[in-house]
Amino acid sequence: MENTTVKTVAQKKVNLSMKQYGMVLALIAVYLIFAVITGGKNLAPMTVNNIIMQNGYVIILAVGMLLCVLTGNVDLGVGSVVATCGAVAGTLIVDFGVSSPLAMLASLAVGALFGAFVGFFVSKLEIPPFIVTLATMLMGRGLCYVILQAQTKGPLPADYIWVSTGFLPTIKLGVAADGTGGVDLICLLVAAVIAVLVVLSDVRSVAVAKKNGLPTVHTWQLAVKDIIIIGIEGFFFYKLGKYNGIPILLILVAIVVGIYHFITTQTVAGRQIYAMGGNAKAARLSGINTQKVFFWVYANMGLLCGLAGIVLSARNASATPKAGDGFEMDAIASCYIGGAATSGGVGTIIGAVVGAFIMGILNIGMSLAGFDTNVQKIVKGAVLLGAVTVDLLSKRKKG
Amino acid sequence: MAEYILEMNHIVKAFSGVRALDDVNFKVRQGEIMAICGENGAGKSTLMNVLSGVYPYGEYTGDIVYKGEVCKFHNIRESERKGIVIIHQELALSPYLSIAENVFIGNERKHGGMIDWTETRRAAQELLARVGLEHENVNVPVNSLGVGKQQLIEIAKALGKKADLLILDEPTAALNDKESQQLLDLMLQLKAQGMTCIIISHKLNEISYVADSITIIRDGHTIETLQKGVDDFSEERIIKGMVGRELTNRYPKREDCKIGDVIFEVKNWNVFHPDDANRQVLKNINLQVRAGEVVGLAGLMGAGRTELAMSIFGRTYGQKISGEIYINGKKVEIKNVQDAINNKLAYVSEDRKTYGLVLIDSIKFNMTLSALRKFFSRKGVVDQNKEAVKAEEYRHRINVKTTTVEQAVGSLSGGNQQKVVLAKWMLTEPDVLILDEPTRGIDVGAKYEIYCVINELAKAGKAVIIISSEMPEIIGTCDRTYILNEGEIAGELSSGAITQEAIMGAIMAHNRKGEV
Incomplete structure (x- = not known):
C-alpha cells in the first residue's frame, strides 16, 4: 500500500536535503546570468549595496507574509497598509513637526492597528482572509490618499531617512593615495564572524545528533554547503566593504529575519503556526487555540507593514500616496519562490528571504540590463511560475 | 470450471526500489465475489490501482488478462471503458450536486453536446432502483443522504458505467451494521444478475458472508486463494493466512x-x-x-x-x-x-487523518504537538533535544515501523499512524x-x-x-x-x-x- 521503507537498521549517515538548498543554487544562477547579460555591472559594489537598499522592505514583508502563507492564506492589503503607515509618519513630521522617533512609533502603531483589525475579522468572525485583506487593500489605499490629500509629503529629516540610507562607520584598509578604493575592516570582520558561526553551528548540531544517536549528514556535503554559504556571504560583505560599509538597513533586516527565524524554528508559537497550517482541525484538538494563532499572525503582518512603511518612506525621503504599489505580490511571490506551499504548513523564513533576494536580484539585474519595466513584470511572473512548477513537479516525482 | 473474467499474472510493482507487489497471481471467475485480504501495507490498494490503470501500463510488470485479452491500461478511463470500475474507500461524490448529477458525473447523458437532463434523471431513477434507493429524490443534493446511502450511490454510479467487474475498496468502513448488511446483500443481488465483484475489507465476518473465494496477500505476495465449500472460511483461518501464523x-x-x-x-x-x-x-x-x-x-x-x-x-x-x-x-x-x-484528560479521535495528525509533518512533530507547551518547552522555546529523545523513545516503545522519527506521518500505514496518535496523547501524561x-x-x-x-x-x-x-x-x-x-x-x-x-x-x- 504505502511506500514504506523496508530498512530497519537506523542509518548513521543521511544526505543533505536538497530541497532546502536548491533555491540558494537558483539564487547564484540568477545572479551569474545577469553578470553575463549586464557585462558584470551587477557585480559592482554599489549594485550589491542596492540589493539590500532596494529590497529591505520586500524582505521584511516577505517574513511577515510567510506566517500568513503558513496558515494557508495571504495578506493582500500589505502594499496599501505600508503606504498608509508611511503617510502617517510623513504627515506627522512635515505638517505637525513631530520628532522622527515618535513618527516612527506612530507608523508602527498604525500598522499594528491595521493588523489587529484584520486579525479580529479573520479570527473572531471567521471571515476568509482573502476577503478581509482585499478590503484593507482598498481601504488602506483610500485612507493613504485622504491622509496625504493626494500629495507627496517631504522632504523627511536626516534622522528619519538614516534608517534606509545610513551606514555604520567604516575603517577603510588599503585606501589608494587619491582617497579611492579600500575595504572596510568592519565588513571583513562581520564576514569572518558569520563564517565561524556557520561552521560552529554545524559542528554543534553534528555533536548533538551523535550524542543522541540520531543520523548525521555526510561530512563532505556539510563542507560543500558551508563553503557555498561562506562564499556568498563573504562576497556580499567584501562588496559592501568596497562601498560604504554596512548599511543600517542591513542590520535592521538581519534582526527581523533573525527574530522570525527563531520564532518559527525554536518556539512553541512557531510550531503552532505550522500545525495549524498543516491541519487546523487536528491542531485544535491538540490544544492549540487556532483563533489566537490566526489573530497574531495577521496582527504581526500589520506591525511589519508599519516597519516597512518607515523603511520605504525613509528611502524615498518622502511619503507618497502611490508608495508600496504591488508590494503584496512581491512578498507573496518571495514566499512561494522560497518553497512555501499554497495549502499551508510548509515554508521557512530563510526560504522566503532567499526568494526575496531572487526577486531583488532580478529587479536590479533587469534594470541594469535596460529591460523595459513592463518586460520586467513578464519575467518576474514567469520566474514565479517556473519556480513553483519545478518545486511541485519535483515533489510529485518523489510521491 | 467457470470461465475466468480476470487473470492477474506475475504482477510486480516497485516504488523507488521497494517492491510493493512482488509476483502477484490470481484469477477471478465470471460472476463470483472475490475478497482480497491482507494486512495494511500488504499491497491490496496498490494492486487495485494497477488493475484500474491508476498506475499506467509500463510502471508495473506482468500481465492483466481481462475477458481473454491482455490489457494495457494507461488511465482509469481506459479500464472503465472495458467495464472495470473501482469504488474507492473515500467517496468520490460532489456533495452539493444532486444525486442524478453525481450518478452520471464524468459519464453524462448527452444529446448533441448538451446534457440531456430528462434522460439523466430517468436513468438515475432506474439505477437507484437497482441499488434499493428507489424512494430517493434524484434532485436533492447528495450530502443530504447518510454515508450508507452515499455508498450505494457510488455503486449506482458504477452500474451507470456498465461495469462488468466492480471493485470495492473497504466499502463498509464508514457504515454501521445495518447499512453494511444492506450493502453486502446488494452485492449478492448484483452477483445473481451476473456481476463480478472484488471486495477489499478488514471485516472478516463480512468476507466470509459474501465471498465465493478469498485471495490472501502478504508483503506483496499472493499467499493463497481459498474457495468456498472447499476450504475453511473461518476468521481464524483467514487471519492465519494474513499474518502467516496462528493468532491464538x-x-x-x-x-x-x-x-x-x-x-x-x-x-x-x-x-x-x-x-x-x-x-x-x-x-x-x-x-x-x-x-x-x-x-x-x-x-x-x-x-x-x-x-x-x-x-x-x-x-x-x-x-x-x-x-x-x-x-x-x-x-x-x-x-x-x-x-x-x-x-x-486525553482524547484520541476516531478519524486520525482529519482530527489526529498533521500528515505533512514528521512523526516527531506530531508526537510532541499536544505536550509541547507543558513538557517540551521553556518560556515558549522548544527543547529540541528532549523532543528528539522522547520521540525516539516512544517510537521504540510502541513499535512504530519506520527508520526515523523525521519521516512524514502521511507516508505511514494506518496502524503506524494510529500508534503515533496514541504516543502523542501518552506524552501529555x-x-x-x-x-x-x-x-x-x-x-x-x-x-x-x-x-x-x-x-x-x-x-x-x-x-x-x-x-x-x-x-x-x-x-x-x-x-x-x-x-x-x-x-x-x-x-x-x-x-x-x-x-x-x-x-x-x-x-x-x-x-x-x-x-x-
Missing part, C-alpha cells in the same frame, strides 16, 4: 492489575446539537471510571458516543453543555482543549484517556499491538475509556462497559456479563422504552 488470541491477556478508586466521573451531562439549540443530543449521562480500569462505550453509530467524548474533551462538540466532571475527586472546569490537557475507535481500519497485527498499549496504560493506573463499534473489541478489552443509545445510557455491563447479546439486548430494551 486476538486480544492480549491482561495481567492482573489493581483497579483503584474512581478517578474520572461525569455527572448529569447534557449536550445540545451545535447547529440546533433545541435538539438534545445527550441526556443526563452519568459515568465513572476507576484507576486501572478499561471501560467501554458500546452502542450503534449515531448513539452519541463520539459526541459525548468530544463534549467532555474541551467542549469541542455541542452547545448549552451542562453537567459536572470530576477528575481525581476534584471538580474541574474544562472550557477548551488546553484545559482538558492541563487536567490530564494523562490520567484519563478516551480512545475513540482506536483500531478502526487497521490490520490485525497492529490492533494487537494497540491492545497491548491499552493494557500497559491500565497497568500504570490510568483510566481508559474505549469507544468501539466492534462488539468483540469491547468484549475482548474492557473490564466494564456502558451502553449508549440515542444519547442516553441504556445500560451497564461488567466483565463476565459483556456479550454481544447483552449489548444488543440493552439497546433493544432502551428502544422499546423510547417507543412507549
Whole structure:
C-alpha cells in the first residue's frame, strides 16, 4: 500500500536535503546570468549595496507574509497598509513637526492597528482572509490618499531617512593615495564572524545528533554547503566593504529575519503556526487555540507593514500616496519562490528571504540590463511560475 | 470450471526500489465475489490501482488478462471503458450536486453536446432502483443522504458505467451494521444478475458472508486463494493466512492489575446539537471510571458516543453543555482543549487523518504537538533535544515501523499512524484517556499491538475509556462497559456479563422504552 521503507537498521549517515538548498543554487544562477547579460555591472559594489537598499522592505514583508502563507492564506492589503503607515509618519513630521522617533512609533502603531483589525475579522468572525485583506487593500489605499490629500509629503529629516540610507562607520584598509578604493575592516570582520558561526553551528548540531544517536549528514556535503554559504556571504560583505560599509538597513533586516527565524524554528508559537497550517482541525484538538494563532499572525503582518512603511518612506525621503504599489505580490511571490506551499504548513523564513533576494536580484539585474519595466513584470511572473512548477513537479516525482 | 473474467499474472510493482507487489497471481471467475485480504501495507490498494490503470501500463510488470485479452491500461478511463470500475474507500461524490448529477458525473447523458437532463434523471431513477434507493429524490443534493446511502450511490454510479467487474475498496468502513448488511446483500443481488465483484475489507465476518473465494496477500505476495465449500472460511483461518501464523488470541491477556478508586466521573451531562439549540443530543449521562480500569462505550453509530467524548474533551462538540466532571475527586472546569490537557484528560479521535495528525509533518512533530507547551518547552522555546529523545523513545516503545522519527506521518500505514496518535496523547501524561475507535481500519497485527498499549496504560493506573463499534473489541478489552443509545445510557455491563447479546439486548430494551 504505502511506500514504506523496508530498512530497519537506523542509518548513521543521511544526505543533505536538497530541497532546502536548491533555491540558494537558483539564487547564484540568477545572479551569474545577469553578470553575463549586464557585462558584470551587477557585480559592482554599489549594485550589491542596492540589493539590500532596494529590497529591505520586500524582505521584511516577505517574513511577515510567510506566517500568513503558513496558515494557508495571504495578506493582500500589505502594499496599501505600508503606504498608509508611511503617510502617517510623513504627515506627522512635515505638517505637525513631530520628532522622527515618535513618527516612527506612530507608523508602527498604525500598522499594528491595521493588523489587529484584520486579525479580529479573520479570527473572531471567521471571515476568509482573502476577503478581509482585499478590503484593507482598498481601504488602506483610500485612507493613504485622504491622509496625504493626494500629495507627496517631504522632504523627511536626516534622522528619519538614516534608517534606509545610513551606514555604520567604516575603517577603510588599503585606501589608494587619491582617497579611492579600500575595504572596510568592519565588513571583513562581520564576514569572518558569520563564517565561524556557520561552521560552529554545524559542528554543534553534528555533536548533538551523535550524542543522541540520531543520523548525521555526510561530512563532505556539510563542507560543500558551508563553503557555498561562506562564499556568498563573504562576497556580499567584501562588496559592501568596497562601498560604504554596512548599511543600517542591513542590520535592521538581519534582526527581523533573525527574530522570525527563531520564532518559527525554536518556539512553541512557531510550531503552532505550522500545525495549524498543516491541519487546523487536528491542531485544535491538540490544544492549540487556532483563533489566537490566526489573530497574531495577521496582527504581526500589520506591525511589519508599519516597519516597512518607515523603511520605504525613509528611502524615498518622502511619503507618497502611490508608495508600496504591488508590494503584496512581491512578498507573496518571495514566499512561494522560497518553497512555501499554497495549502499551508510548509515554508521557512530563510526560504522566503532567499526568494526575496531572487526577486531583488532580478529587479536590479533587469534594470541594469535596460529591460523595459513592463518586460520586467513578464519575467518576474514567469520566474514565479517556473519556480513553483519545478518545486511541485519535483515533489510529485518523489510521491 | 467457470470461465475466468480476470487473470492477474506475475504482477510486480516497485516504488523507488521497494517492491510493493512482488509476483502477484490470481484469477477471478465470471460472476463470483472475490475478497482480497491482507494486512495494511500488504499491497491490496496498490494492486487495485494497477488493475484500474491508476498506475499506467509500463510502471508495473506482468500481465492483466481481462475477458481473454491482455490489457494495457494507461488511465482509469481506459479500464472503465472495458467495464472495470473501482469504488474507492473515500467517496468520490460532489456533495452539493444532486444525486442524478453525481450518478452520471464524468459519464453524462448527452444529446448533441448538451446534457440531456430528462434522460439523466430517468436513468438515475432506474439505477437507484437497482441499488434499493428507489424512494430517493434524484434532485436533492447528495450530502443530504447518510454515508450508507452515499455508498450505494457510488455503486449506482458504477452500474451507470456498465461495469462488468466492480471493485470495492473497504466499502463498509464508514457504515454501521445495518447499512453494511444492506450493502453486502446488494452485492449478492448484483452477483445473481451476473456481476463480478472484488471486495477489499478488514471485516472478516463480512468476507466470509459474501465471498465465493478469498485471495490472501502478504508483503506483496499472493499467499493463497481459498474457495468456498472447499476450504475453511473461518476468521481464524483467514487471519492465519494474513499474518502467516496462528493468532491464538486476538486480544492480549491482561495481567492482573489493581483497579483503584474512581478517578474520572461525569455527572448529569447534557449536550445540545451545535447547529440546533433545541435538539438534545445527550441526556443526563452519568459515568465513572476507576484507576486501572478499561471501560467501554458500546452502542450503534449515531448513539452519541463520539459526541459525548468530544463534549467532555474541551467542549469541542455541542452547545448549552451542562453537567459536572470530576477528575481525581476534584471538580474541574474544562472550557477548551488546553484545559482538558492541563487536567490530564486525553482524547484520541476516531478519524486520525482529519482530527489526529498533521500528515505533512514528521512523526516527531506530531508526537510532541499536544505536550509541547507543558513538557517540551521553556518560556515558549522548544527543547529540541528532549523532543528528539522522547520521540525516539516512544517510537521504540510502541513499535512504530519506520527508520526515523523525521519521516512524514502521511507516508505511514494506518496502524503506524494510529500508534503515533496514541504516543502523542501518552506524552501529555494523562490520567484519563478516551480512545475513540482506536483500531478502526487497521490490520490485525497492529490492533494487537494497540491492545497491548491499552493494557500497559491500565497497568500504570490510568483510566481508559474505549469507544468501539466492534462488539468483540469491547468484549475482548474492557473490564466494564456502558451502553449508549440515542444519547442516553441504556445500560451497564461488567466483565463476565459483556456479550454481544447483552449489548444488543440493552439497546433493544432502551428502544422499546423510547417507543412507549
